[in-house]
Amino acid sequence: MHDLSVHAAPHHAPPTSFIRKHIFSLDHKVIGKQYYGLALAAAFIGMFLSWLMRIHLAWNSAAIPGLQLLSSTGAPGGVMTPEYYLQLMTMHGTIMVFFVLTTAPFAAFGNYFLPIQVGAEDMPFPHFNMMSFWVTFAAFLVLMSSFFVGDGPTLGGWTQYAPLNAIGSVGGPGQGAGVVLWAISIALFCIGQLLGALNFITTTLDLRVKGMSLMRLPLSAWGWFITSCMGLTAFAVLMPACILVILDHVAGTSFFVASGLVLNDQMLPHSGGSTLLWQHLFWFFGHPEVYIAIVPGIGVVSHILLANMRRPMLSQRTLIYSMGALAILSYMVYGHHMFVSGMNPFSSLAFSFPTLVITIPSTIVVLIWTFSLYGSKLRINSASLFALGFISMFVSGGVSGFFLAQPSIDIMLHATYFVVGHFHLVMGVAAMFGIFGGTYFWFPKVTGRMMNETLGKLHFWLSFVGAYCIFMPFHYLGMAGNVRRYSSFVDDFLQPLIPVHRFITVAALVTGAAQLIFLYNLFHSRFRGEPASDNPWQATSLEWSTATPPPFDNFGGKHPVVYHDPFQYGVQSSVGDYVMQASPEMVKTEFEEK
Amino acid sequence: MRAKQLLLTVLVLLVCSSLMFAGTVSGRVTYTGTPVKAKPIDMSKEPSCAKQHATPVTTETVVTGPNNGLENVVVYISSGAPDDSQVPSQAVTFEQKGCQYIPHVLVMHTNQELKIVNDDQTSHNIHPLAKVNREWNKSQPPGTPPIVDKYEKPEFISVKCNVHPWMHGEFAVLTTNHYDVSKGGGDFKLPNLPPGKYTITAWHEDYGTQTADVTITGNETKEQNFTFKAKAY
């Protein structure tokens, strides 16, 4: 599909009012920034919750001064109750997975940069796009409101297993209104993401400028495109599942609740529902979701590395096909969350094989990155450090997946800290590093200023070492059998592990504090950072050939024409060792693939 | 002004006269038949409580005493008492100790302050299963302040601990201050009753409710016994 004539996005006139410019904006760049702001706020809230959790785990009976002001029933005298711990934990997971890891890598960066990278003026459905942000924002408010109602947020974990999620407040504090609010919030979130995915897919397929074939798209654009395909199908399953849960609460249905259950010596009125139905629906979404969280990062990291290695990847196509393979395989593996769930044990074996196979594209991606570093001219800066850190974290997190993919080993590791360590390394660290790297890399284009390099490097070192100090020990805890989602460690065999938890908590508090350096850097550089040129990294993709910040219609009324793929580094041109995609200059290159 | 003074005088006279004459109703609560054998409670899942009991405690739904006495029966004046809107100012205390509720049956007046304390090393989650009053449950980690609450309407409320399934108790929220809980051989005593006609109710959490009418004329002690039919299962 070469040389599509540009179909301009529906022209919308530049906004004039403050509200149209900054609040209800149709401009994908403003929407991207709004998503970023939402993710930033959510990340700090989620991190604060994790601090409370970690302090409680390390010093269980201690009073946390002031906590009773946050909740007098949740923390009488400042001592966290078991249910409050679980409520904080549930909110931590929900906020981080949805409002940080789906929002920032995909919705924030993707909204801002995908249209520019394909050469378009905006996305094809700007009103849907605006709605997608505000619906997501509303979802966030609904979720946060559960802190202030009745007996607080739901305590069932971000996975909200049935029937605990469907039986109402008889199941425990937060299980009434708290669950309904959670489900409404997530259903709204799904709608927001579906509207976004529609835009991303159509932008990529229909709005590429002349010369921008699919193979000439930057790897970050491929990452967003593949992610949006996953989003369309995965969120489309989670949303009805949430609606069914709400119906079980308000309409007397029993989708997820079997008959004959007893609580408080009373028979529950439900009958005919299925416990496992929820798990199948949730994980059919849940596994692609974690790839939705990481694939944009794979794209962004590739993009950042290219500009900093000053040479193409060994094979761009292989990276694209590997991202695609990850996306397709992600639908076939979801049962690995259910090995010991009571589903047919043959199914467990069936799911384990694709799970093992998914190791292959993941390995290929790491090998291509690593061996592209061979013979490169690597530049070290904050962005490239986070990209390299991503590779290390992706390897560490991926390797623990090796264990969890096998049902026989999962017998010992399911529901232990081993799992928690695994997903925190890939999501809580690697995906976050993708967000940080993207921020340091693209900040100059969005704001016209550079972020402070010294602070950026300090942020990297503290985060990199700190994250390993926090999450590597989780694996040891898991192998010793430390069960997850415990608010206290009272069992005999857990007592010797408590010192490890204390070490982790200290590491978590220090690493968390280091994120304040990033926050400061963001705001300080926004107003006082060194002015940046239009292309401070000498990079090739279309966002660097436009003004800084990009004008309202991205390219100032002109439609760029694309002459090259984005991998022309390590060549000799009139501007240096690279050729920009929009530059008509032809150079001798060994690396041209298209 | 004069009407008010007159009213006051009449009231004072009535109160004085009631103080001058105060009778007592006392008796025994017993059972017939064979009650279920009390089952020992295995607290092994909570070692900090298990080790507090040299021999395991037994279930307290039916507690018997010598001579077929039935304990934990709430005996109270259900009608006829003149001074029952008085809410006592001191709190009643419900204690969680050794993973048991002490006392097993706690009686209180409506709107009387209820204080719940946790003397154990484990967190308890106290859950009074009120149906007329507001139902709530709260966790109480060790070392945290007492939970203070009150009930506005009369009701017999089953109390359980969400964390330790064997823990079971009862709140009797009454509109009278004339009550007793039978102990030992099933003995109970209701003193300080001015002359009048009274209905006395005896309530057991498993065996049900019985009533009797008693008239007090002066300072006498009237005997009133209650007999419940035990359940074999």
Next chain:
Amino acid sequence: MAKLFAITLVVIAIVSAIPILRHTWAAPEDISTHGALIDEQMSETMAEAGISFLAAQFILAFFVWKFSNPGPDAKIKRFPGGAKGLVIAALLVVGIEVMALGIFGVKAWANVYLTPPSADALPIQVQAGQFAFYFRYPGPDGKFGGLHPELINEGTQNIFGLDPEHDVAARDDIVTAELAIPVNKEVHLLMHSKDVGHSFFVRELRVQQDFVPGLDVSLHFTATKVGKYEIVCTQLCGLGHYNMKAYLEVMSQPDFDNWLKQQAGQ
């Protein structure tokens, strides 16, 4: 700074490997008849994962060290074999590795989950409910009485909802808060949940199985060593999840018979 990155990465990789190599926080000793294959799977996976982890981090560190901040004459070099070689290596090495693990792991899994319990296994019923495990033995008549959830009363300790008044088979059923089993004898657990999802996990026995409300789940194993072990709940079931456990006592057959008699007498 590139060299600092490389050194830090190598140190982190080595320090991470040390507790594994020294078995600092290891799983407890296996006391089951089926666990040896699981432990073997674990060791093999650890060896392969460990080598992959160390190799990947070391190579990354080495390349970052060697190929950053190049001099002015440095030329871009292409790794011999290019992408093609790497993809083939990944497909072959990783592909064969994971397939081998997958195929050999089938037996370890099948021993627990795809083989039926033997006919003379000792049947014990397990009920999980917020927040305790209770166990039922059939008693001298060898029959379990019927379950009537509407009769469940925790205050009077009618945990399983038995109806001894009308159901003769229920009268001699023995209900306990601890799971005692005889050593070297296959046990067949019949698991159900009273309320929400729970899970049964005994590290030493190498078993973990969820309770599914609405389903009766079956699990069988044989314990090979006398001792006291902990059964813990691993499926988030509410506020008391952290405190949901029971003790497993593996006893000699005579000790077990005595224990059962004692429990029956109460």
